[in-house]
Amino acid sequence: MRPIAEGLFTDEAQPRLIGGRDRTTGRIVFPCPPGSQCEPWPLQRKGTVWSYTIQRYRPKSPPYAGPDAFRPWPVAYVELPGEVIVEARLTDVPFDRIRIGMPVELTQIPLDPDAPESVMIPAFRPVEMLQ
Amino acid sequence: MSDVCIVGIGIHPFGRTDGLSGIDQGVFAVKQALADAGIDWPDIQFAYGASDAAGNPDTMVDRLGLTGVQFINVRNGCAAGGSALSSAKMAIQSGEFELGLAVGFDKHPRGAFNALPSEYNLPDWYGEAGFMITTQFFAAKIMRYMHLHGISPETLGRVAEKAFRNAVHAPHAWRREPVDLETIMTAPLVSDPYTKYMFCSPAEGGVALILASEKKARALGKPLIRLKAAAMRTRPPGSFEVFAPSIDIDRGGSATNIASHDAFALAGIGPEDIAVAQLQDTEAGAEIMHMAENGFCKDGEQEQWIAEGRTEIGGKLPVNTDGGCLACGEPIGASGLRQVYENVVQLRGHGGGRQVPGDPKTAYTHVYGAPGVSAVTILER
Numbered sequence: 001m002r003p004i005a006e007g008l009f010t011d012e013a014q015p016r017l018i019g020g021r022d023r024t025t026g027r028i029v030f031p032c033p034p035g036s037q038c039e040p041w042p043l044q045r046k047g048t049v050w051s052y053t054i055q056r057y058r059p060k061s062p063p064y065a066g067p068d069a070f071r072p073w074p075v076a077y078v079e080l081p082g083e084v085i086v087e088a089r090l091t092d093v094p095f096d097r098i099r100i101g102m103p104v105e106l107t108q109i110p111l112d113p114d115a116p117e118s119v120m121i122p123a124f125r126p127v128e129m130l131q
Numbered sequence: 132m133s134d135v136c137i138v139g140i141g142i143h144p145f146g147r148t149d150g151l152s153g154i155d156q157g158v159f160a161v162k163q164a165l166a167d168a169g170i171d172w173p174d175i176q177f178a179y180g181a182s183d184a185a186g187n188p189d190t191m192v193d194r195l196g197l198t199g200v201q202f203i204n205v206r207n208g209c210a211a212g213g214s215a216l217s218s219a220k221m222a223i224q225s226g227e228f229e230l231g232l233a234v235g236f237d238k239h240p241r242g243a244f245n246a247l248p249s250e251y252n253l254p255d256w257y258g259e260a261g262f263m264i265t266t267q268f269f270a271a272k273i274m275r276y277m278h279l280h281g282i283s284p285e286t287l288g289r290v291a292e293k294a295f296r297n298a299v300h301a302p303h304a305w306r307r308e309p310v311d312l313e314t315i316m317t318a319p320l321v322s323d324p325y326t327k328y329m330f331c332s333p334a335e336g337g338v339a340l341i342l343a344s345e346k347k348a349r350a351l352g353k354p355l356i357r358l359k360a361a362a363m364r365t366r367p368p369g370s371f372e373v374f375a376p377s378i379d380i381d382r383g384g385s386a387t388n389i390a391s392h393d394a395f396a397l398a399g400i401g402p403e404d405i406a407v408a409q410l411q412d413t414e415a416g417a418e419i420m421h422m423a424e425n426g427f428c429k430d431g432e433q434e435q436w437i438a439e440g441r442t443e444i445g446g447k448l449p450v451n452t453d454g455g456c457l458a459c460g461e462p463i464g465a466s467g468l469r470q471v472y473e474n475v476v477q478l479r480g481h482g483g484g485r486q487v488p489g490d491p492k493t494a495y496t497h498v499y500g501a502p503g504v505s506a507v508t509i510l511e512r
Contacts, residue, residue, distance in 0.1 A: 055322060056319070059264050062245070063245070063257075075271065077271055087375065095323075100274070
């Protein structure tokens, strides 16, 4: 399965998001900006939900490249302690169980869940099985 | 230094006007403002015009008269109107001019704004994956704020309810039917916690303001509505902005904090001195957060303020007396100037059913927009 863009994930068994660390200030951002000011900085895979919402209508295309069929999805800002807060989808969690502070870990989900060869986008899922 | 005064105001009703371009609506507003000031177009010595998506404002000289007037176009996101006004104020304060115009208009397609990543220095995948959405950001922003400061969903609903109730009495507003709290709370969600009544819509409209030196204003015989401050500012480190794939863990202030602080310093008064305020309410929670960001209350106090009706027209600090963006919609280039228009109406005592009681003498406006710009004005009579 192919990621939605080059340079987004590390190439390892459990991929990490690739952020950028400013060579002068040490500030970490995501994604890694082009140019030489930042060095690629693989981000930790686990964090906590900092905030979230549910996207309940299909975004306009362009720029959205997902399928015409639409089902609401959750979006979160996830705090990776000591590094940065990143924006990504949430997955494997009922909407009414999402909480700020909830522990989550990185995964990948298809942009089009019904397509056999969909590109993959970043998402976080709950670390522990929900009761 | 003598003050710059607002001596004429004009507005084309906000909303949807099929068959009229954005510039048409701007010209309509200019003609109304000229009549209000009792002057003619050739008297105008300079103009600043704001539009985001409806063409170059200076082309309206075709319609108003080819007088050779200096006409500078401003494109500054949601702060465009505020930037035009701030520039016009400085043009008069410089001593070079004594009578000029700030005009803003816009006309956007229906539905949410569809920004493209390349316009914001972002990679294409960010838009392709469905993150390039203003409503999504604003919803995540208020969700965090509610969590930190104990704001309830019902408080968001009450803000929207107030907007539509106030707009009933504002002829320039778009949505002028009251909507009850239950309808607002049970309407379809757009992005949680916001229902469809809690977001404004992109819209159309035009606003024109005639500015004069104090000497000229006295000669025109108009009531002296003084523009004591017009501050446009950009963001500090650590702010939380729309279209952000990542944000810093160390949280900072906002462009609004800076614009507000500097405007109060310029005017020599504080938040407690303001009698009426128009605060950017592109969504219900924005009004809540901006009450604190502009210094009118502390974070979290809004819950009690709204429950007690302190921001109602008869309250301690009436906010968004014409229904704000929620009821007027948002034509980007015109929105900030609409707020100033509304404040001039209030300071003249011409608000009719939405008039703030007690003869208000001070009025405040605030806009905020992507990617971290804010403009604040303070008027005094």
